[in-house]
Amino acid sequence: MKPYDLIVIGSGAGGLTAAFTALGFGKRVLIVEKDRPGGECTWSGCVPSKALINQAKEVHIARKFATITVDSGAILERVRAVSEHVYEEETPEVLQKAGADYVNGFARFISPTRIEVGDKTYEGKKFVLATGSSPFVPPIPGLDQVDYLTNENFFQQATLPETVIVLGGGPIGMELAQAMHRLGVQVTLVEMMPEILSREEPEFSALIRQRLAAEGVRFEVGTKAVGVEKTSAGVRLNTEKGSETGTLEADNLLVAIGRAPNVNGMGLEDIGVDVDKGVKVNQHLQTSVKNIYACGDVAGPYLLSHMANFQGKIAAMNAILPINRSVDYSHVAWATFTDPEFARAGLTEQEARELHGDSIRVYRYDFAKLDRAKTKAGDVGLIKLIVSRRGKVLGAHIIGERAGELIAEVQVMKTLNLNFGKLQKVIHPYPTYADSLRQLSQQVFLDNILKHPVVSFFRSFGKAEKQTSE
Template identity: 45%
Template sequence: ERYRALGVDCINGRARITSPYSVEVDGRTLTTRSIIVATGGSPFVPPIEGIEKTGYLTSDTVWQVRELPKRLVVLGGGPIGSELSQAFARLGSQVTQVEMLPRILMREDPEVTALVSEQFKTDGINVLTAHQARRCELNDGQKVLVCDSGGEEVRLEFDELLVAVGRKSVTDSCGLEELGIDTTAAGTVKVNEYMQTKFPNIFACGDVAGPYQFTHVAAHQAWYATVNALLGGLWRVRADYSVIPWATFTDPEVARVGLNEQEAKEQNIPHEITTFPLADLDRAIAESETRGLVKVLTRPGKDRILGATIVGEHAGDLITEFVTAMRNGLGLNKVLGTIHIYPTLAEANKFAAGNWKRAHTSARTLRWIKRYLSWQRG
């Protein structure tokens, strides 16, 4: 209804690209100068033996559940698996989260994962890391997930199994293969910096194009694809991925933009780390939400921001200040010089910048100020 109100002709049906200039929708052929492929993604379900017999849920089908599962096993320790594990635990399910890697939220720094894991323990979630799912069994109506952990077999009984190990692009049955449109090793449609495929008038955006599978990035790409599709004859704009933020909506929330510490080390990028604990923030204390921190990476001796991670209440909102700063080339000195309302959670960003400033005030300057103040006292 919203798009129709904007003047868009919306057609419901199964579409298939039949040529670079035509699309067939349930037998009806539409001709066009440009085509944008935005077929999105779908949950990836690993080929685990017996999983079809026991049945499983995904992040797409879990919303159809009408009865709370007593025992829920969540396969996957990434953002989606972690969010849904905590949600069902707080609704009253007995939740076991299974992750093959050494810790959940593996892309984040260890202390970030530790804060979330500690809360999961409080919520009663049984987090099993370094556990590899091997097979599912159905015996006399009893469902079991069999895992391997250090060479030992671990059997987990469940009422429902939620698979959350990632998503894949939807590229089949829409005519891309017949046209010979290339895909990447990750299975996404291969596009250039203008969101064009091998056919300059066929564009792709969102999860089907990657490389970031976030709704806000899909919207970002859609703007570039649409402008280039409509106005490519006049000018073209390159998609800009220089500053990509994201958030994991657990409690506490985890939000990040740019590099974190483990990525900087892996890429041998020189950096300094500045942190500010939310336990020292008045608003966090007043709301009893002191779990968390602000962690900022900067160039050595410089205030240029390489990345920031925030863990805590409304982290997904608070990270925007660092996104804006990085996007516009503003350093921590500018953040520090900006007035923040008291008492708010946003002050944490300013206090983190203040910690950086104190660490970079030279001893010589401090000695000079001390002498000056002593002289004033006589």
């Protein structure tokens, strides 16, 4: 059989994008998937988690007006139905109708151009590895003796537990902790670092923790999990905080510490592909074997679905076209879908100062000044914008309603290298959350004028002349 132009291993966000990109150029494509198309995003990540968050938010609002009971089993069924609905656009039949061949099974390389899937062999000119990642399970003594949860099996539960310990204060842990609590689960979140979302702006991380704590989520930060025991009622987590030891008990334990790239069992190292935790790639997303590329969680460095999509297109184009494109990570953005949402693009203030010194300008905007926020009781929000001396966006951090949408407007300005002060020229509908960015841009615009060398000179000259006359 004639070799495929491109064989894509994995059909999550990165794999599907790579496959459809190659199909768009008229290439012969084979997709190999060990489970079902859609990957983590469809089945255990973005889609079901946001469906659960939305259901929990509706319950949270309803409880402000009435006493209600929650059927968590029915809610989980609706969440799974959302995943199935999204899957309708990703089925093998859809992929085949688009022109791809599809094989279900685990792929193993037997040479740089050939793979085995079951008892069949397939040959390809180029490959894209898009095998994703799996929940990282820490080596905590006793953990392997209990039936703990991860995001992979969380949404397959018949019902939610009455009490749960969430291990990890990253985006997954925070989102699921709040959603479960709003659905009536008693939640204790344990985080080893001094603060949740430890890589973010400290004040924003603290604001989110305080908001969830006010709703009733219990936090144990700066606390290390050192052992797990099975009890008649569920699980016991042994902890250390400084010199103090403690125990926490619950019906179940959700491990949400991080992700580990899926690289095992494919024979990658046997054919010369460099693997160090994940698959090592160059700026073209090419592995150490020149006809094999990688994208998404298996390659990193950002384990985000939209980054897998971004990389998948570049990896596929570099594999099938003669001109190589480099991947650019200078404009990465993401959102955490707690309530309020948190979104970020670019650098933190500390990172910006380390790179640019004290020439940076930092702006803050409190939603307390925003008319749209005033129309909704309890609405809180904060924007922190970091720009260069000349007003170009270095970083932005937003906490509040629609933060995930608001960051996109900042991201456009940043990616196109536009001065943020120019945004004030754009008419924004009123009253909207986006109007906060227009108001913020007016501050940047005025400072751009005041800090212009000519204006600064005449302002300082005027001040000196005034002091002399006095």
